[in-house]
Amino acid sequence: MTPMIDVVFLLIIFFLVSSHLARQENHLPLDLPVASSFDPVNPEKAPLTISVDTKAQILIAGNVVADSGLSLIFADLLDRTGEDAAIRIRCEGNVQYRFVEPILREAALSGVTDAAIAVREEPAL
Amino acid sequence: MKTPFADRRDRMELSMTPMIDVVFLLLVFFVWTSSFEIPEFDLPSAIAQPPDGRSEIQSEAESVEPFDEIVVRLMIRDATPMIEFNGEFVADVRVLKSTLQAIIAIGVQPPVIIDPDDEVTMNFAVKVYDAARAAGADRVLFAADSVP
8 A cells, every 4th residue: 555655646746746847938048137126927927928039039939030020920919818918028138129129119019018028136236 | 682772773774765765755856846947027118108109209309398208318339338318428327216216206207218229238228227117117118119
């Protein structure tokens, strides 16, 4: 009896932990800007994450997207989520504003009003 | 004949294996559940307003009412990031923050519009944005050109 309970217990833990890991977002390692006035993350919200990497490429779900393709993606996002449409921009801190500007502009033009910029907490001095 | 000492040692060795099992299990559990990622947070941004009004703020000839909206321009001059606030250059982010705090202390709540030039890095843009929010401004917005 005892070994069986051991194994069952192990399996329960394994599946709990692996489901927890699966929920964690797989994301590109980026050096995000730092800020101190961020909001707590709302786990209910499922924003579309847009990454801008060191080479100033815009990546959505791992695919490189051109500036011109953004409006289609935002239109699709609005179709799928309606009022809750939200985006989250994860950008490398050293990227120039002109590479991020098109994302903000296209989002505003498409009607996605909920945008957030991912930041790290400012290290305490 | 067994001495009491030997007897105790026997029992200790017996209970060692399950203890290692449990310790190992706990170790695996905690290693798995801990995440080694630096936590990330969301800085709510920028495009909470319809784009028509926002995108036209760029024109410099516009006569801005004193506290209608505050436009902070960011630019790079000789590889140093500069802040231009109300037509004047501001020494650094801290000065800008105290100026904004002074304005908000009057009791007005004008939208603060951050207008970074093309070459300004996101690090700097977000730093200024953050300073404006930390100063107590309700609405801080990024400006975007209406045409690329």
